[in-house]
Amino acid sequence: MGEEAEPGAVSLAHRVPDLGALELLLAVARLGSLGRAARARGISQPAASSRIRSMERQLGVALVERSPRGSRLTDAGALVTDWARRVVEAAEAFDAGAQALRGRRDSRLRVAASMTIAEYLLPGWLIALRAQRPGTAVSLLAGNSSAVAERLLTGAADLGFVEGLQVPEGLDGTVIGHDRLIVVAAPSHPWTRRRTELTAAELAATPLILRERGSGTRQVLDAALARHGGLAAPLLELASTTAVKAAVVSEAAPSVLSELAVGEELTARRLVEIPVHGLRLGRELRAVWPAGQRPVGPARQLLGLTRGTA
Numbered sequence: 001m002g003e004e005a006e007p008g009a010v011s012l013a014h015r016v017p018d019l020g021a022l023e024l025l026l027a028v029a030r031l032g033s034l035g036r037a038a039r040a041r042g043i044s045q046p047a048a049s050s051r052i053r054s055m056e057r058q059l060g061v062a063l064v065e066r067s068p069r070g071s072r073l074t075d076a077g078a079l080v081t082d083w084a085r086r087v088v089e090a091a092e093a094f095d096a097g098a099q100a101l102r103g104r105r106d107s108r109l110r111v112a113a114s115m116t117i118a119e120y121l122l123p124g125w126l127i128a129l130r131a132q133r134p135g136t137a138v139s140l141l142a143g144n145s146s147a148v149a150e151r152l153l154t155g156a157a158d159l160g161f162v163e164g165l166q167v168p169e170g171l172d173g174t175v176i177g178h179d180r181l182i183v184v185a186a187p188s189h190p191w192t193r194r195r196t197e198l199t200a201a202e203l204a205a206t207p208l209i210l211r212e213r214g215s216g217t218r219q220v221l222d223a224a225l226a227r228h229g230g231l232a233a234p235l236l237e238l239a240s241t242t243a244v245k246a247a248v249v250s251e252a253a254p255s256v257l258s259e260l261a262v263g264e265e266l267t268a269r270r271l272v273e274i275p276v277h278g279l280r281l282g283r284e285l286r287a288v289w290p291a292g293q294r295p296v297g298p299a300r301q302l303l304g305l306t307r308g309t310a
Contacts, residue, residue, distance in 0.1 A: 019091055021055045022084040024048060028064055029081045034071040109138045109298040112157035114164075114216050115241050116179070116258040117285060118142035122161070125305050129298065136298045144239075146214035152290055159299040160288045161306075163216030163258070165223055173288035176306040181220055181281035183274040184262055185254035197277040204228040207235040209247045209255040217241075220283045221256050245271070256281065 017025075020041075027037035038048035049066075056063050063077035073081060109129075113122055118140060126138055141151055149168035151157040160171070167173040183203060185191050191198060204225040211217045225231050235253045238244050241261045248255045249270050265271040287303050289295050295303050 017055045021051055022088055025084050028071055029073055032070050109136055110157045111159055112141045112148040112151040113161040114145045114148055116163055116261055117161040120260045128305050129302050133298055144215040159295055162286050162288055164219045171288040172291045173286040175284045176287050177285040179283050179285055180259045181256050182259050183256050183276055184271040185274055186251040187272050191274045192272045197275045199277050200228045200279040205232050207232050209236045209244055209253045210234045212237050212239050224281055
């Protein structure tokens with residue numbers, strides 16, 4: 001059996017007039033005329049009369065006496081008006097407090113993003129957001145996908161962006177774009193002179209320079225090569241895409257990186273893409289937030305700016 005409600009707890013909203021009706025009654029008391037009160041509230045006189053009658057039926061007492069000379073409060077109406085004034089004043093204080101909370105929320109935005117999105121996509125989104133919300137202070141925390149999830153779940157970030165295979169546990173999310181991982185090597189590497197495409201098994205067996213475990217890039221690569229014997233022990237594990245690129249350019253070993261991250265290096269021929277036969281390394285880019293808490297304020301606005309840009 002369900003819990004029994006306290007007397008009056010459920011029906012209070014049905015027994016107490018709404019704020020609009022109480023504000024109308026206060027206008028009648030202040031202006032001495034139902035017609036003038038209606039105009040002040042932006043409604044027609046018939047609508048105002050109907051609303052007063054409905055309030056009188058709800059309370060079970062007459063509130064306003066109407067005459068050709070205007071409208072005056074009954075004794076009961078004067079008493080109800082005093083109560084109404086307190087209720088409206090309390091509602092105004094409530095509204096002011098809520099506005100202050102919204103103002104405090106909207107004055108800052110804390111974003112957590114995995115490295116590829118933080119380095120190559122977020123700057124453009126944040127510039128666009130600043131044009132719309134110049135008064136919002138934005139902080140960006142960059143880390144791998146696991147770190148993004150932790151910051152959101154502990155309340156250290158308002159909105160996150162990840163690149164893994166799925167939405168991390170405890171979060172909700174939406175796909176905002178797509179990315180592709182590619183194998184890259186320095187121009188001098190033997191793979192760049194191959195006459196046949198690299199196989200997935202060869203890639204899996206080669207010690208590579210890789211992002212650390214917990215990064216979205218590593219999650220996608222581990223999953224894709226699991227059926228080919230799994231990744232060999234990395235030659236190096238580095239915590240940023242920039243560091244990985246620098247190591248590959250220095251001819252240390254090949255790597256697997258986001259196509260977004262290596263466009264400039266490919267154009268300048270500092271890196272070369274190595275085709276891999278039969279291996280697809282596509283991934284979805286997601287915006288994420290704590291489960292059951294849709295983004296609001298500047299977080300929601302930033303989310304809107306990301307759609308269709310990646």
